[in-house]
Each structure stands twice: as structure tokens, then as C-alpha cells.
Amino acid sequence: IKIPRKCLTVFTGPSGSGKSSLAKAIFEQSDAIYITQKLSNYSSRSILSSSIQISILIAEYFAQATGLDITYFSPTQDGGCKECNGIGVVKYERGYEQDLYLKCPVCEGDLFDKYNTNVLTKIYEKNIIDIYKMEIGDLLNFFNDDRIKNIINTIVSLRLNQLQIKKKTQTLSGGELRRIKLCEYLSRQRVTKKILIIDEPTAGLDPETASKVVSFIYNKVYLFESIILIEHRPEVIKYADYEVIIGPGSGKDGGKISQKYFKNI
Numbered sequence: 001i002k003i004p005r006k007c008l009t010v011f012t013g014p015s016g017s018g019k020s021s022l023a024k025a026i027f028e029q030s031d032a033i034y035i036t037q038k039l040s041n042y043s044s045r046s047i048l049s050s051s052i053q054i055s056i057l058i059a060e061y062f063a064q065a066t067g068l069d070i071t072y073f074s075p076t077q078d079g080g081c082k083e084c085n086g087i088g089v090v091k092y093e094r095g096y097e098q099d100l101y102l103k104c105p106v107c108e109g110d111l112f113d114k115y116n117t118n119v120l121t122k123i124y125e126k127n128i129i130d131i132y133k134m135e136i137g138d139l140l141n142f143f144n145d146d147r148i149k150n151i152i153n154t155i156v157s158l159r160l161n162q163l164q165i166k167k168k169t170q171t172l173s174g175g176e177l178r179r180i181k182l183c184e185y186l187s188r189q190r191v192t193k194k195i196l197i198i199d200e201p202t203a204g205l206d207p208e209t210a211s212k213v214v215s216f217i218y219n220k221v222y223l224f225e226s227i228i229l230i231e232h233r234p235e236v237i238k239y240a241d242y243e244v245i246i247g248p249g250s251g252k253d254g255g256k257i258s259q260k261y262f263k264n265i
Contacts, residue, residue, distance in 0.1 A: 175203035
């Protein structure tokens with residue numbers, strides 16, 4: 001096959017026809033990024049703010065605005081709850097049974113030390129605890145920092161605006177995790193020669209929301225050598241410049257390829 005440059009390509013076909021195998025082959029033989037359905041093993045400490053690489057930026061923002069040390073605005077440093085060490089949950093070991101994790105009774109899952117006056121320092125009537133409890137979409141108008149606003153805009157465009165940045169990564173769905181991983185690459189502002197491959201970026205979304213997400217992805221094609229989506233949804237396929245149909249069936253009946261040009265090319 002030939003994949004067009006600076007275009008959105010979609011791999012379609014029945015389940016088990018070889019779409020992911022083809023994507024994997026391209027990934028292994030090219031300079032590519034592959035966001036697969038196989039999820040990373042996030043630890044109990046992992047929260048959304050660290051996953052989208054915004055924690056340090058927010059801590060720096062508060063430190064600069066208040067004149068206090070940056071460590072007071074990080075849940076993993078001086079600002080963190082002393083009972084749970086800033087992870088929001090407490091582990092109870094149960095011998096031969098699986099360990100039990102419960103919400104920290106001191107910080108009530110808010111990660112920070114509520115008894116530390118430095119942590120409670122406010123800017124624009126919000127302290128760092130308030131920020132971590134707000135929905136991401138509501139943070140758009142709070143920060144006057146282009147780096148933070150760029151990440152938040154990307155998360156909102158990927159339709160994850162209802163989440164809180166203190167949200168445990170382990171509690172998110174597979175589709176949400178893939179879009180969070182996608183944020184790392186779509187929030188970039190420098191052009192790269194890498195191919196970006198995404199396996200079902202709209203999983204779990206209704207048709208209208210899926211269309212908005214893939215429209216945002218389409219507008220980021222210029223940043224990459226090419227973007228390839230593995231999808232089957234018609235509202236996603238209609239955005240593609242180029243379609244690679246794999247099949248005609250599954251397993252031993254799959255693996256054959258036909259190509260279809262779209263008018264966008």
C-alpha cells in the first residue's frame with residue numbers, strides 16, 4: 001500500500017481482518033507513534049494531571065503568582081496530604097486477599113494537605129485544591145499561560161472536559177485513556193516527520209461527539225507526516241482523505257487490501 005503524506009487515512013474492514021496487524025507492520029518499519037488498544041499499567045499514584053503533563057506547569061503558575069515555593073503546589077511534595085502521601089487513597093493489606101484501596105479519610109481524596117496554610121493560598125479566589133477539583137472545561141478561563149491553555153484546549157477538544165485533573169487514571173475507560181495519550185501528541189506545536197497511528201480514537205462516544213473528536217484530529221494532520229486511524233464508524237470514515245479497506249473477511253479470509261481515494265486529496 002501507499003499512504004498519502006499530510007493526509008488522514010483510515011483502515012476499515014471486519015474485526016479480525018488484519019487492520020491492527022497492518023498498523024503494527026507500519027509502526028515497526030517506519031518512524032511512527034502507535035496508540036493501541038493495549039493500555040498502559042498505571043499505578044495507584046497516577047492521576048490525570050500527571051498523565052497529561054500539566055502538574056508541573058500548574059505548580060509553577062501558583063508559585064509564581066503567590067511567591068511561595070513550588071513544592072507546596074504539588075501533591076507528591078510538601079503540599080501533599082501527610083496521611084496518604086498525596087495519592088488520595090490509603091492501602092489496607094488483607095493478607096492472602098487482594099489489597100483494598102479506600103479514599104483517604106484525612107484529605108478525602110483531594111490529594112493535598114488541607115491544614116497547610118501555604119497550600120490554601122488563593123489566586124483569583126481559588127487555591128490549588130479547588131483547581132484539582134474543578135472540571136477541566138472550567139479551567140480554560142482561569143489560567144493566563146499559553147502552555148497550560150494549549151493542553152486544556154486539547155483535552156476539551158478530545159471531549160474529556162468533564163474530568164477532574166485529580167481523577168485516578170486507573171478509573172478511566174479504555175477510550176478515555178487512548179484520548180489522554182493522544183493529548184500528549186496533539187497538544188504539540190512543532191511539526192514532526194513521524195506517522196501517528198491511532199486505534200479507535202472515538203471508542204465509547206456517541207456519533208455527534210465522535211465527529212467532533214475526529215474533526216479535531218483532522219485539523220492536526222499538518223503536524224505529522226501522516227495520521228492513520230483504525231476505525232469502522234461512518235462518522236469517522238467520512239473525514240478521511242484516503243481509505244484502506246482490509247478483508248474481505250476475518251482470519252484466513254482477511255488480509256487482502258483495496259484502496260479508495262476520497263475527494264479531499
